[in-house]
Amino acid sequence: MTRVVPNMRLTMAGLCGALALAAIVFYLTGGRQMTPNCHQIEPDLWPDLRSGMAPEPTPLLGRRSRLVTLHLGFPVRLMADDLLYITASSDRDDVLFVGPAPPDGVINLAFPVLTATGAAETGAAEYTMGFQLIRAEDRIICVWAGEERFNLPAEPDGTAWRVDLLGAAVPTDDGGQRWTRFSPL
């Protein structure tokens, strides 16, 4: 036992050192060590790609909406000019947010209430969410959009959520994979 304890201390010190070094590298690279869902776009595709993204949220045009607060946790370090683009797919695609990524990750979104069976009365709905972080300077877009099912319970529940945007996809219960974890607050 007396030999094991110093070895463990040495191992722990080594691990701490490695972590500290990784943190320093991450800081010095300005967060450019991106996750696997971050893609650098070819220059000739960039204009087409950006023009295909709505410049502002989809107008509600009289549809009822629910205000929901998301507390986003990013696996990459945000830069000053990063833009955030959030979509919700249901019976159509709705762009919920286009704008600077909030440094504290807190964002209020108006979810359109769906008109199909019962939803209009209760406000309950299921969306497939999409989150994109746009770093125009480097033509990099990080995407958290797989099977990001988000079940919004009937009102008045479900007004605030923590959303972890993950650095790697995780399997879903039914055999798919997703890049986000939603937890009610």
Place this chain on the structure above:
Amino acid sequence: MAQDGFSARANADDDCANCPEKTENIIIVGSEFEYTEAGFWLKCMFLACGFAVAQGRTPPPGWSAADRTTLLYVPLGYVRHELLALDWLRDNLGINIVRCTSKANVLSHLRNRKVGGKTHKIKNLVAFCHGLPGYFSLNYSGPGDAMNIYGSDFERLPSDLFAPNGKVFSYACRTAVSTIFNGVLGQRIADHFGVTVRAYHRRTNYGAVMRQRSSSAALATALVAARATREGQKIALPPEHEAFPHPGMGNGVLGIWGASAEGTADYALWRTAGAVSLPAEGTTPAGEPTGYATLTPA
């Protein structure tokens, strides 16, 4: 008095009233960003399927030739080496290749049926792309517009775009599944256009379209050996595969596991003739019905 069909008074150069209309087969190839770690094996899965069908290899069940074939592709996520296969189709087989960076591009091609002044009805349409219950997702998990195409998008197109006995083959995941808000994508297409639609309730498995799984180890070993002297170049993997340099493919978070350990990172597998076979039915969700469903107009 006007008559249907041929007339003794008709000029020899007149269009005949009852000539069968020209037809077009349409192949949709989506983009692929979903399989980050298995990218070498799966990056070109949609492209290879479309490439094979365009050549008349691995036709979907009931597929038949048309006067014209068009391949619509989403360029995002592919590198030039990979897309050269489409140039080959255009230059050697006269396939009409259409680059689509928005769903409007796709829907516009479906809508516009005139080619050289002649109407071309759609005879067969096949989709090799991702899907979720209720919609095709041509740029699923990709940057930019997801290019989701819903039943309602098809329903906004004229209902007479297809030829009699027109067929749609969906190799996207779960497009025969019923949803609360979107119904069944395949059924909505069948009803609107009066066509037969084939689609899966479960996810679609593309795992064996690029190669027989039993050859995976040999392909990886050959690639690793060739990279020792030809890193960054296109590498032949005889007898029937190639590996295209694709920077960033399968690098993982820090590039130290997965495809990196396998030696396939930064490359994508290509099969010279295109897909070995059509995609197959997957195993999930286990509760969904099995089989390649046939959906006919209600």
